[in-house]
Amino acid sequence: MHEMLNAFRMSVRDWLEQNCPHEMREPLATDKDICWGGRRFEFQSDAQRQWLGRMAAKGWTAPDWPARYGGGGLGSERLKILRQELARIEARPALYSFGVSMLGPALLKYGNDAQKETFLPPIVRGEIRWCQGYSEPNAGSDLASLQALAVDKGGYYELNGSKIWTSYADQADWMFCLVRTDPEAPKHEGISFMLFDMRSAGISVKPVRLISGRSPFCEVFFDNVQIPKAQRVGELNQGWSIAKYLLTHEREMISWTGLARAGTKSVSEAARTADADMLAEPLLRSDIARFEADELAFALTIERVRDEVSAGASLGALSSWFKYYGTELNKRRHDLLMDIHGSDALAWTGADSEDGKLARDWLRSRGNSIEGGTSEIQLNIVAKRILGLPG
Amino acid sequence: MALVLNDEHRMLRDSARSFFDARAPVAHLRALRDDASETGFCGDLWSEMADMGWAGTAIPETWGGLGYGFTGLGLLLQESGRTLTPSPLLSTALLGAGALVLSGTEALCAEWLPQVAAGRKLLALAFEESARHRPMPRSTRARASGNGFLINGRKTAVIDGHVADAFIVSALAGDADSSETGMSLFLVSADSPGVRVETSHLLDNHRVASVDLDDVGLGPEQLLGQFGEGYPLLEDILDRGRIGMAAEMLGIADETFARTVQYLKERKQFGVPIGSFQSLQHRAAVLFGEIELCRSVVLKAMRAVDEGSDEVAVLASLAKAKCGRAAATATAEGIQMHGGIGMTDELDIGLFIKRWRALNQHLGDSRYHLERFAQLQGY
Numbered sequence: 060m061h062e063m064l065n066a067f068r069m070s071v072r073d074w075l076e077q078n079c080p081h082e083m084r085e086p087l088a089t090d091k092d093i094c095w096g097g098r099r100f101e102f103q104s105d106a107q108r109q110w111l112g113r114m115a116a117k118g119w120t121a122p123d124w125p126a127r128y129g130g131g132g133l134g135s136e137r138l139k140i141l142r143q144e145l146a147r148i149e150a151r152p153a154l155y156s157f158g159v160s161m162l163g164p165a166l167l168k169y170g171n172d173a174q175k176e177t178f179l180p181p182i183v184r185g186e187i188r189w190c191q192g193y194s195e196p197n198a199g200s201d202l203a204s205l206q207a208l209a210v211d212k213g214g215y216y217e218l219n220g221s222k223i224w225t226s227y228a229d230q231a232d233w234m235f236c237l238v239r240t241d242p243e244a245p246k247h248e249g250i251s252f253m254l255f256d257m258r259s260a261g262i263s264v265k266p267v268r269l270i271s272g273r274s275p276f277c278e279v280f281f282d283n284v285q286i287p288k289a290q291r292v293g294e295l296n297q298g299w300s301i302a303k304y305l306l307t308h309e310r311e312m313i314s315w316t317g318l319a320r321a322g323t324k325s326v327s328e329a330a331r332t333a334d335a336d337m338l339a340e341p342l343l344r345s346d347i348a349r350f351e352a353d354e355l356a357f358a359l360t361i362e363r364v365r366d367e368v369s370a371g372a373s374l375g376a377l378s379s380w381f382k383y384y385g386t387e388l389n390k391r392r393h394d395l396l397m398d399i400h401g402s403d404a405l406a407w408t409g410a411d412s413e414d415g416k417l418a419r420d421w422l423r424s425r426g427n428s429i430e431g432g433t434s435e436i437q438l439n440i441v442a443k444r445i446l447g448l449p450g
Numbered sequence: 451m452a453l454v455l456n457d458e459h460r461m462l463r464d465s466a467r468s469f470f471d472a473r474a475p476v477a478h479l480r481a482l483r484d485d486a487s488e489t490g491f492c493g494d495l496w497s498e499m500a501d502m503g504w505a506g507t508a509i510p511e512t513w514g515g516l517g518y519g520f521t522g523l524g525l526l527l528q529e530s531g532r533t534l535t536p537s538p539l540l541s542t543a544l545l546g547a548g549a550l551v552l553s554g555t556e557a558l559c560a561e562w563l564p565q566v567a568a569g570r571k572l573l574a575l576a577f578e579e580s581a582r583h584r585p586m587p588r589s590t591r592a593r594a595s596g597n598g599f600l601i602n603g604r605k606t607a608v609i610d611g612h613v614a615d616a617f618i619v620s621a622l623a624g625d626a627d628s629s630e631t632g633m634s635l636f637l638v639s640a641d642s643p644g645v646r647v648e649t650s651h652l653l654d655n656h657r658v659a660s661v662d663l664d665d666v667g668l669g670p671e672q673l674l675g676q677f678g679e680g681y682p683l684l685e686d687i688l689d690r691g692r693i694g695m696a697a698e699m700l701g702i703a704d705e706t707f708a709r710t711v712q713y714l715k716e717r718k719q720f721g722v723p724i725g726s727f728q729s730l731q732h733r734a735a736v737l738f739g740e741i742e743l744c745r746s747v748v749l750k751a752m753r754a755v756d757e758g759s760d761e762v763a764v765l766a767s768l769a770k771a772k773c774g775r776a777a778a779t780a781t782a783e784g785i786q787m788h789g790g791i792g793m794t795d796e797l798d799i800g801l802f803i804k805r806w807r808a809l810n811q812h813l814g815d816s817r818y819h820l821e822r823f824a825q826l827q828g829y
Contacts, residue, residue, distance in 0.1 A: 356772055366454045438735040449723050
């Protein structure tokens with residue numbers, strides 16, 4: 060077994076050497092370098108296009124999906140090896156895709172064969188870009204109270220209502236969406252999960268501007284949008300289980316946010332670089348020390364829990380605590396960076412400030428404790444599911 | 451190496467937990483207190499622990515110990531924290547024995563360590579001279595005298611100083627200035643002429659002593675390491691002590707928190723369990739996380755000692771600072787969430803907060819260690 064895995068590793072290493080363009084062997088410089096794929100995507104370079112094409116052909120944009128749907132068909136050991144080999148050459152992801160990270164796993168678990176055959180391969184190839192239609196203006200933390208109504212019209216459903224906080228809805232090709240299909244039933248029992256083309260008649264999209272400036276978030280409005288029945292995933296009125304499955308998955312992805320991205324300066328280093336005398340200010344120094352102590356303790360906890368999960372434990376509701384702590388830590392980091400950079404951090408425009416990057420990042424970080432389940436919701440989950448408290 | 455306990459350590463931890471639960475639960479401490487035990491711990495229990503090899507957990511096999519390394523000892527201390535079991539584990543097995551082992555002074559090791567491992571001799575580290583923690587001595591001084599030394603000074607807050615057969619004493623070396631680092635450690639028998647011990651009874655029912663040294667004469671063989679170069683040795687042993695105390699505070703936090711969560715589920719007011727109130731749920735959830743952070747730090751710190759890592763000092767201060775705060779919160783919330791009965795002597799929670807207070811103070815409190823953490827990180 061060991062020998063087979065080693066042989067696999069060598070074959071992956073060889074293939075990467077031959078097929079990963081050198082320009083793709085560096086971490087992303089900015090968010091503009093991300094390859095989202097989709098009908099409207101414009102490749103930055105031939106290298107970016109080739110990298111996606113080659114990885115897609117191997118199925119390695121979705122390495123653990125079944126080969127019959129275009130995926131890599133890799134088991135967990137080989138998946139780990141692939142990830143290690145990609146990390147070894149610092150290859151950037153060939154594709155960023157909500158289709159891969161969110162919809163695909165849901166389709167594999169809840170979709171029928173026709174849906175898997177229709178929708179999964181274009182995701183793997185990066186041909187179709189997806190967005191998520193969940194939250195509504197009146198359904199945030201209480202997502203199950205959503206109101207977008209899909210009425211059965213015989214051959215199709217007719218959808219009316221709106222969604223908010225849909226990332227990249229203005230760039231996506233298709234949407235996976237939670238809709239109400241039985242307004243009379245208790246709220247969790249009247250929800251269905253549907254897929255539709257964003258080019259359908261009756262859909263309009265409006266970007267949401269944040270306190271930090273432009274954002275990928277959008278409002279999406281549905282005016283008598285027709286959805287073919289074959290595009291309902293899972294049973295009618297059983298969509299809430301699919302939603303829950305996807306949300307847990309999403310939360311685990313956000314979980315590791317608290318750590319500064321590799322290569323970023325530590326807060327104390329930023330202080331030292333910004334102003335030689337700054338760390339002599341005792342109260343500021345004290346706040347920086349407290350933050351860095353917590354940051355180190357959090358990194359050690361990620362390491363410990365990762366090791367425990369590898370040894371067989373399951374993450375479960377602990378992902379809620381990780382999301383809570385990591386996002387609160389990130390807010391503290393940005394608070395301190397603003398303090399450290401003083402009036403330089405107040406800039407809003409201009410090349411010197413990278414268009415007010417410090418201020419905008421600080422403002423944007425206020426949303427970390429709200430999106431993906433608020434801190435208060437996460438603490439509720441820790442209290443109920445880990446500590447077993449009642450109510 | 452993965453940050454999880456190996457099988458050997460897990461077994462040691464589990465058997466320690468069973469032992470303390472069965473033989474010395476919190477009621478044991480209560481009995482020692484109410485019966486006004488002179489020493490504050492049970493000698494027979496210590497003999498049993500020594501028979502199991504626990505007194506020599508971190509003593510190399512050459513000198514009669516188990517050679518389990520530091521993690522084993524840390525785990526024993528952690529478990530003893532859950533039951534508030536008093537014993538010389540910290541003073542003797544960790545600080546005293548540790549100082550001798552680290553000093554590499556073979557004659558002293560050969561003379562003392564087998565006896566310590568067998569549970570027959572007790573040691574105490576005597577280094578403090580002021581109420582707030584300061585590693586460097588300020589006035590205790592050792593001057594060359596004949597081919598040996600003469601020590602004068604006064605040590606305070608000596609953990610288990612009242613029962614120690616010998617003290618590991620820190621003293622300024624010769625004419626060294628207390629603002630620098632010229633100091634040494636010496637092994638001083640408790641029955642040496644010129645040694646006077648006064649016992650103090652602390653809020654956690656443990657004892658400390660002040661030790662007066664009046665022209666105490668020592669032979670050259672009683673010096674640990676090289677004359678004037680004892681500061682790194684002292685910091686090393688203090689760091690191990692800090693990690694051991696952090697482990698004990700983690701045990702305190704775990705046990706106090708578990709009892710408090712249980713109470714939240716059982717106690718009803720206004721027709722419902724008080725654990726259904728969101729404000730208490732959130733406070734409990736936040737505290738849960740703080741304790742999990744401490745668990746990781748303590749494990750990493752113990753591992754660092756065993757691996758001889760150069761990160762021990764940073765991790766020791768991180769562990770003492772974080773565990774000090776987490777156990778502070780756990781015991782404070784423990785009282786608060788129990789309401790009126792939390793204030794009674796009858797409930798055990800009060801015993802936990804008293805032990806936290808002492809552990810937090812010894813060897814540097816949370817503020818001291820956050821400061822040291824910052825310094826060690828270069829700012």
